[in-house]
Amino acid sequence: MIKAYGDRESGNCYKVLLVLHMLGIEHRWIPVEILAGDTRRPEFLAINPNGRVPLIEIQPGVHLAESNAIIGYLADGSPLVPADRLLRAQMLQWMFFEQYSHEPNIATSRYYLHYLKDPVGKRDELERRRAPGLHALGVMENRLSRVPYFVGDRLTLADIALFAYTHVADEGGFDLEPYRAIRDWIERVRAQPGFVPMRV
């Protein structure tokens, strides 16, 4: 059975939880608290030297890291991954956009504002991430004002990857009120079979 190490409050970990539930994959969820320092302990670094969650154990001793690689593995061959070569590449395009242009700005701002005890000390960091974060939301809004899902005509891993931190973007100081298409898309993702919320 797949073991998934994760902190559900982390959008990257929540992606894994969503895919496990949407595809009905039997698994054991092992809570790891990032803020308590769990990912920096020697026993965790032994299985992931990069010191990050999420992480899955596929079989004893065989681990996989990086949220988007994990959901790619879990959903391989499922309806969440298009069979068509071009659509599959477009899905990956949005997943790399998420990790490069979205997550470092929106998720990191949320971390400073929502989790750190002293967000004031991070004012410069927050300021630096504001414009690129808004740019990423603009790219998403532009896309979603023309299509219901990022790729093809149904939900794929691209939507799941981008949903994770977008639906809590307000916790990073990014108000979604002006983004009508993004808000409608969030409701479409929430209505999917197997959907589970970030917080129980």
Place this chain on the structure above:
Amino acid sequence: MIKAYGDRESGNCYKVLLVLHMLGIEHRWIPVEILAGDTRRPEFLAINPNGRVPLIEIQPGVHLAESNAIIGYLADGSPLVPADRLLRAQMLQWMFFEQYSHEPNIATSRYYLHYLKDPVGKRDELERRRAPGLHALGVMENRLSRVPYFVGDRLTLADIALFAYTHVADEGGFDLEPYRAIRDWIERVRAQPGFVPMRV
């Protein structure tokens, strides 16, 4: 025929050039100069609203962005992508590691030091990217001291993605002298059939 828009001096674009040559894919390379502002012009933004290269045109009007999604598309079904599901996921893991933990530190430092006229004004930025850049190189060295290639027993897209900015890391102020395993791996990549250098 595939049209590839890119700036060969950019590691992200160079990945695409490498895969096109290693797989012998017929293509037209369209030079785009980032420093001259080519990627911010309206005609380019019309095809890629995110304003970045590399970009490929697969057929008229059908474009694909994000370097690692592009090479994933080009190499789909080739020996550069493992057929095995787990190996393919591990390849993706290293490609996401590259875009999240390596490129923003090593490539960005190279940009400041090697291309900007005033790197002095970027001293804080360079300082901030130093420790995570060294950490990324440490993760690579750790892996490559045990295996010849990142995934499986031969070159995959994981190696190509990581090679692009690693082999010019010194231009970002990251001396590779202490990284014996990385330096040996660089020579293995250079010896591959179809290899072309970044600079002609």
